[in-house]
Amino acid sequence: MCGRISQARDLMDYYTSLGLPESVIFEKMPPPRRYNIAPGTDVAVLHSLEGCIALDAIRWGHHTSWAKEKRLPPSINATVEKARSPYWRSLWKTGRAIVPADGWFEWTGEKGDKQPWFIQEKGGRPLYICALTQFKPSAEEQRYGAGFALLTSEASGGMLDVHDRRPVVLSAEDAAMWMDLSWSAEQMEELVRTSALPAEAFEWRPVTREVNRVGNDGPHMIEAVTVE
DSSP states (O other), X not given: OOOOEEEOSOHHHXXXXXXXXXXXXXXXXXXXXXXXXXXXXXXXXXEXXXXXXXXXXXXXXXXXXXXXXXXXXXXXXXXXXXXXXXXXXXXXHHOEEXXXXXXXXXXXXXXXXXXXXXXXXXXXXXXXXXXXXXXXXXXXXXXXXXXXXXXXXXXXXXXXXXXXXXEOEEOHHHHHHHHOTTSOHHHHHHHHHHHSOOGGGEEEEEBOGGGGSBTBOSGGGGSBOOXX
């Protein structure tokens, strides 16, 4: 599971880090440089739009109409293992997106005494996290009501000490391919299963417990602390 991320750069930096030309920022954008982003808020997301890659604010949490009718909570994560389920199947064809980030948070410890950890790429480069969304900018009600879910897979190696699942992170080249809707859902399922960055590509450190409270923010959210 991934329940909190950090987008600590200027938003266009994520766009250009993929080798894309600078372009117009679209109408509805979240603030830049947020360090403790929670589900239920608008997040900067890269997605395919009319043959180009656009950068838009999309709410974190996927909610179908029938799920709303049954009063089910929004899904903030989608698992690779359930890629073929009816709930996600269509989005693998038309709703592939990338959530750029500098890292994500996981927690260890018992309830009431949770220690947050910040996980990032060892070189400190931007992460390209796979996401699924029903975002449709041509329809106003979709534009401001649609959401996304981060794609997750089983963790491995030392990362298991922090959590048993992790978001699917791709290289810049593979992230561009993921957003190219000319590739089939079957091809992209194979991509995320075989080409996601391995656990060895990441490092993690304990950070302030201020992260535990939604609304707390600032650069110190991702700075290392000493755990006694």
